[in-house]
Amino acid sequence: MLRRMVWVRVVLVLAVLATAVVLGGLRASAQTASAPGFVYRCGIHFCLDGSYYYFAGANTYDMFTYGGSYGDTETQWMDKARINAHFARLQADGVKVLRLWMFSHEEWHGFESAKGVYSEPQFALFDYIIESARAHEVKLIPVFENYWEAYGGIDTRLEWEGITSGELNRWKFFNKAQCPGCFTQYKNYVSYALNRVNHYSGIAYKDDPTIFAWELMNEPRYRNATPDENTTGTTLRAWVDEMGAYIKSIDSKHMLGTGMEGQETRYGYGGDSGNPFVFIHQSPYIDFTSSHPYPTEPWANLTIAQTRALVRTWITESHTLVGKPFFMGEFNSHTGVRADWWAAFYDEIEQSGGDGSAFWWYDDRTPTSDGKFGVDASSPELAVFRQHAQRMQAKNVYAGPTATPGGPTNTPTATRTATPTVNPASILRVQHKRYNTDPADGVVGPDLQVVNTNLNLTVPLSELTIRYWFTADGPQELSSSCLWSQVGCGAVSSKVVRLASPVGGADSYLEVTFPTSSFIIQPYGATGEIQLSAHKSDWSATNELDDYSYTTNDSFADASHITLYRAGQLVWGSEPTGAALTSTPTPTRTATPTRTATPSATATTGTATPTSIATATVGTATATATPTRTATPTWTPTVTATPVAGVAxxxxxxxxxxxxxxxxxxxxxxxxxxxxxxxxxxxxxxxxxxxxxxxxxxxxxxxxxxxxxxxxxxxxxxxxxxxxxxxxxxxxxxxxxxxxxxxxxxxxxxxx
Missing domain, CATH: 2.60.40.290 (Immunoglobulin-like)
Structure with missing residues (x-):
């Protein structure tokens, strides 16, 4: 985006202490990109340590300039207090990923001000940026180079090779026949950066999980070199493949992005510039797609509706044609009400399944120095961002074993050595967190979600029943309700059921069903948050600390004391001590039919009530009721072979x-x-x-x-x-x- 901004700054040109670095031999890491703490690609989404990793992010491209660029490295060249203050601000606002520059060929804060000479004080400053990011739980996307002229960019690299710079000649940077030295320069720089060892932590950049991913370049293009190259992208794809393979040979732990804008004539957004969105991102060395929408620029002139459609198309093509996550690496507007534009951007990302974004740009100065696109701590649109950040964070549920490693192929080849025999009753789990921190406030308030741990099977939500077990702490009548749900509270039914006889940690349970819901839990998907409430008629105090199902989790975690039933069968958790896991016969029946899984049986469609201990209607002291199975479950056990005699x-x-x-x-x-x-x-x-x-x-x-x-x-x-x-x-x-x-x-x- 730098080409569209007007830069005003006072530059102190001082002598830079530079150190010539002899590049060592390259070595490939044996670990995969799914090492603990590293974000990785799991199919068409991002994952971290087994859970999805959706995020809301920002750009602060100029953080590498925080400091005087002179004198003592630790106290003058860098401004640690300024770096820490901005990361604290980012963390408080919910920024999880920060995109920023790790390039400059200028004397002022230059990483490489002369060909092949890398500034130790400047990289030391970036060392501290990484350390502060880690301390504030923010991950980074450093960008290796700039297509545009700001901070020198590839114009400087062309000039170092004796080639005329400027936009008309920038295509030569990507053409090995035209500028072989440009390829060498780029590789030398990224090799130095990836192999650099942070002088604070002792961790090499390539081994640091604080790095979310690397980007090859800010907004690369191969424009107007030949008429067909504008649409085919052949040369730029070859450059992406070569540099991607080189980077992955050094660093197999981190993901890699292109930094592209996503402009094409077919989108009705920008023109064809030798960087077709799908073809370039299909490189086996690239882990996610990238776009930078600026709909209010005069050359774009898009409405909010057109912008939403554009974002939706990028996400759809990323997931279906490219088969990778979608990252909106820059975006903003400068006309109209910015908060309205941001609300539209974020809503489309959420509704269409986008994986992450980073607004342009978060300035640490108030008021911002950039009156067109700058955002500062007082900007009203940050309220929209914070809400979006919370919603994205809520989507980070258990994802299962879908880790995709880094390396040259990046797309694992499925080698099926056996056909799985999966009991659909064993693939679900319930997770719980508390949404209030006062266990004696008079409200029983579980926050739940159901997670599907299977790679292939879907689960209709309407087949499920959840029971949350608790003590009512009094004889008063109890009421329940859904406060908020990602599947919609209209699809959630709840009631409180008193037990005929108290059991360990419970004299009641909150039963949640979804009889009218059409929601389907996808493979390795989840319901998302379901916020519930139960309280006594007089709102008198309760003590949740002794409740069987209560946990003090502040984020979702498996909860084995909350029970889940599918078509009447207990499929997750354990009921309190004293609870029967099979139906109790009623006085008028001699027995309750007991269903056993018969390999050849086909279940018929019907409804079923979860089996449990005898219960009484709320407010009734004497009546008991026995759950009655009215039909067999709606799923069919699958058996692929007759059991071998003597083998269990x-x-x-x-x-x-x-x-x-x-x-x-x-x-x-x-x-x-x-x-x-x-x-x-x-x-x-x-x-x-x-x-x-x-x-x-x-x-x-x-x-x-x-x-x-x-x-x-x-x-x-x-x-x-x-x-x-x-x-x-x-x-x-x-x-x-x-x-x-x-x-x-x-x-x-x-x-x-």
């Missing part, structure tokens, strides 16, 4: 594999006639596979031998039922499936 288990092992690593989903089916009350699955790898992380299990590895123990909540596997877990691992050579598995010491059959 069957295992499927499904792998998603790339060149140096893989994820595996392991499903264990109980093919015996009695429930398994705790399990340990063991196997031996046939190669050098090494497990790096796991989920839904406690896993240990000694050499090639692996032992996976239940995670507690999934310890029980009913007869005919299944459970599953997963892990991520590295390997070299051949990645063959284990030859066999044992469950609690008994050999299991392998699924075909």
């Amino acid at each position: 288990c069957q295992v499927s092992y499904v792998v998603n594999q790339w060149t140096t690593g893989f994820t595996a989903t392991v499903s264990v089916k109980n093919t015996g006639t009695s429930a398994i009350g705790g399990w340990t699955l063991a196997w031996t790898f046939g190669g050098n596979q090494k497990i790096t992380n796991a989920w839904s299990t406690t896993l240990t590895q000694t050499g090639a031998s692996v032992s996976a123990k239940d995670a507690g909540y999934n310890a029980s596997i009913p007869a005919g039922g299944s459970t599953s877990f997963g892990f991520q691992a590295s390997y070299s050579g051949t990645n063959s499936a284990p030859a066999g598995f044992t469950l609690n010491g008994t050999a299991c059959a392998l699924a075909p």
Whole structure:
């Protein structure tokens, strides 16, 4: 965006102490981009440590200039107090990712003011930026170079090679035949930056999880070199591929973006400049797409409706044609009410599934020095941003084992070695957080979401019932309501049910159903937040601290004391001690039919009430009611093979594999006639596979031998039922499936 801004500053030109650096040999990191703490691409979204990572971000491109650019490095060249103050401001506003420049060829705060000479004081300043970002929980997107003239950009690199600079000649920078030295310069610079060791932390830039991703360049183009290049993008794509491969050979832990604007004639936004959105971003070395919409510029002149349609198209093409996350790396408006424009931008991102954005730009000075696009701490549009940031943060739910590693291919090839046998009743979990911090305020206030942990199966929300167990602390009548829900409170029904006899930590439960909801929980998706409330008729105090289902979590976490039922069957959590997990016969019946999972049976459609202990209607002291199953569940158990005689288990092992690593989903089916009350699955790898992380299990590895123990909540596997877990691992050579598995010491059959 720098080409469109007017710069006013006083530049102190001082002698810069520079150090010639001898570049060492390159080495590729053995770790993947899904190492702990690193944001990575999981399919068409971002993930962090197993959860989705949607974010609201900003640009503060000029943070690298915070300081005098003279004298003592620690006290004069850099202004640590100014850096810290701005990061504190960013953190308070909910900025999770900050995009900023890591380039300048000027004498003032130049990273590389002379060809191949890298300024130690300037990189030391950037060291401190990284440290302050880490302390304030902000991740960074540093940009390696600028297409435009601000801070020298590629014009300076062309001049260093004796080539005339200016926009008419910038295409030569990307053309190896025209400027081979430009390729060498760029690679030398990024190699120095990636291999640099932060003098505060001792962590190399390439190993630091504070970095969200790198960007190749601010707004690269290959414009008007030849008539067809404006639309084909052949030369720029070759440059992106070469530089992307080079960067990934040094740094396999971080993602890489292009920094592109997203302008094309076919969008009705800008023209064709040799950088077609889809083709360039399909580079196997690029991890996410990029766009920079400025709809109120005279050359664009878009309405809010047209802008929303443009953003929607970018997101759709990113997810469906490119198959990667979408990052709106810059945006702003300068006419009309900016808050209205921002509300439209953010609403479209949220509604269309965009993955992140960064507004242009957050100035640390008040009032801002940029009257056109600058945003300062007093700007009213920040209120819109803060609300958006909260909504994006709320979407960061458990994502499951979908990590995509860095490296040259970036798109794992699915190698299916077995067909999974998945019991649809075992794929769900409930997570809880509190939305108020006073457990004695008279309100029972759970904040819940349901998470689908399966990669392939969808779950209709209407099939689910949640029970939150608590003590009412008095005989008064209880009322309940939905306060807010991402699926809409109109689709949420709730009631409080008193137990006939109190059990440990509960004399009541809040039951939540979704009978009219058409919402479908997608694979590795979630309902999002469901905020509920229950209170006594006189609003008298309650004590939530002794409630069975209560947790003090301030962010969503698995809650095994909240129970979830699907089509009447308990599929998550454990009821309080004393609660029966099967229906209790009514006085007029001799028995309640007990459903068992029959492999060949096909369930019919109907409704079912979750089974539990005997209950009484709220306010009624004597009447009891027994849940009655009116139909079998709406899902059909799937069995792929007849159990082998004498073998009580069957295992499927499904792998998603790339060149140096893989994820595996392991499903264990109980093919015996009695429930398994705790399990340990063991196997031996046939190669050098090494497990790096796991989920839904406690896993240990000694050499090639692996032992996976239940995670507690999934310890029980009913007869005919299944459970599953997963892990991520590295390997070299051949990645063959284990030859066999044992469950609690008994050999299991392998699924075909």
